Amino acid sequence: MASLELFYGNLQGHNERYDFVKTPWNTILALMEQQYVVYYRVSTKRQGDSGLGLESQRAYVNHFYQGKHIIAEFTDVRSGKTIHKRPQLQQALALCRQEYATLVVAKIDRLSRDTEQALWIYRQLDGRLESCDIPHLDKFSLTLFMAIADRERELISIRTRQALEQKVKQVGEWRMKGKNEKKTAAAAVGAQLSRELANENENNRRAAVVIRNSREIGKSWSTIAAELNAHGFRTAKGANFQAVQVQRIYRRYEVQEDNLIVK
Template sequence: MTKKYVIYRRVSTRSQGESGLGLEAQDRDIALFLDNYSDVPFEVLGTFTDVLSGADAHRPELQKAIALAKSAGAELLVSKLDRLSRKVSQIAGLMDDSALKIRVASMPNADKFQLHIYAALAEQERDFISLRTKQALAAAKARGVQLGGLRDKTMKRNEAAKEAADAAAKRVASIIVPMRESGASFKKIADALNAANVPTPRSKQWAAMSVRNALNRLAAA
């Protein structure tokens, strides 16, 4: 039996859509999924692309993709979950549609329940990073730091990296802390996170060292 897919892509600006910037990365991830994870044989029934913000609920091409997927009994295939939306409420609405099958290339084995949890965690992490970054910049300004130059860009880049790592540690605290307290090794904890399709801040696989770093961050906090 042939597996059927309808591909949906999204870029945030017109320039990205015209240049292919962003689309190439999405196409690469989708191709990796089809070549390595899809049932064979498979057929792509169509590809639809919106050029708009992730916060914009009006997605004409997405609606066309959904309609085709449902009518043909195909899976709606996206490269990453945030290509559907950055809002949990919008993703939840799609997940609640029992007639719609969704597949995310970068999380090939995740079911709807896991995708919903991941969307909620990602939204919390974005909100947390935004808040901490604003507070850090306000504190720097109060100390007399001149913002806007190369030094400021470096500071914001370093701060953003730190915030992402701190947020990731908090996001998995309820998993790694109890496991560590019960005697689980760093490697065993890393394997559990990877099995649950929980990515690191850089969207990579967890390793024993990254679990230990996360626990150290939680202890320092």
């Protein structure tokens, strides 16, 4: 519940404040009840249609905000690159300003993956921003978490680029030239994007740690896949792990780590 001083201070003008003083106490308490606006974001239409990603976000919010006064929910099916091209986010921010509500996200990267954009939203809402994955969110913790995310994305880009350069050194230019050059180049760009998206998948990064540790103690690919599935891990597409996918993740992250070593 917002403090009485804060609520009174946000009333505009002498007339509003005069009317507030005459308002019955039980009505004032109702007006002061903290209100929440929930914002969800999925990156692709397929995720939005299937519920992958969206269902887990809702599960977080339902767990932490059960019984809270949620007045609206908004969902964008957009990338996290820019906040200004997400109409549902803009509506959510407008409603928060209008109703003096708090914006809630399941994970801070659903709001933005850019430090400056996240801080801009924080300022627009006068700090009325909460995320299920960051307890007691304030400007310092928001800046810290976003800076870590920024650095991780930068490292992912470096690892991906170095892995591609290393492959060219080992096997030469494998992309075909000729009349289908444009199609081949487009396919290569698409393949690279798919690899980057897979690398950025948080579940893959967590799974990679488990896979590496399990291989060190001699577990088979099939055994590792079964253990990942039993502990709730899912692939980037939301499916169960198979042995071949476990091998791919292990080798992908092994190549990336090797390329980070200065020779």
